[in-house]
Amino acid sequence: MVVMRRGFRREIDALDEIFRFLEDFVDETAIDDRAAFTVKLVVEELFTNMVRHNTGGGDVIDLTIDRTGDEILLELIDSDVEPFDPTGVPAAPVTKEIGERRPGGLGLHIVKTMVDDLDYRYEPGTRRMRVSVTKRLEP
């Protein structure tokens, strides 16, 4: 079991630090390239989503990543924010032709497709939102 936790500045420019943190996790757990790609993509999409939508939130977004057996669990916690449920965002119209499509909405669609479980919780008292992801590793 490997668990790593760190807080990151609420800025898109924090992505460099986040990727270094995730590289350390990949090295520590020796997960394969495909799983490593998925972990990075999911964290980036959920983190940037929080930075963009939860304006006025706390200075730091907390990231925890845990490998236990054949599962990776990811959790992002954002504080002092209004509720925003990423699991309730309508599906992106990915089967439409270019003329009928608009940019946007792809990030959460990709996350939902690549992971096994996406869970959202909001605590009104503390104004804290938590997004948790489960990704099962291939044998």
Added chain:
Amino acid sequence: MFEIKRSDDGTVHLDGRFDAAQVAAAKEVFALIDDSCVVDFAGLSYISSAGLGLLFATQKRLVDREMALTLTNLNPHIREVFRIAGFDNIFTIDE
């Protein structure tokens, strides 16, 4: 690290990790594309929805003028993300 450059034959070369923090730099290059061209992903290890959005916006602008981007040398992970995004309908992707 992320690099984007355009060679003399018009090909756009992407290199490194194309995440949301790199979109501003990439936007400057894509904004100057005004004809059909190839985008070479040979050096690219990673892309997120931020990069996909910029490629999509560029393609939409070009298609409106009957031109298009052709994408080549996508690694298997990036290729999978393009499939999930439904970009097989949007781009010609050289396999």
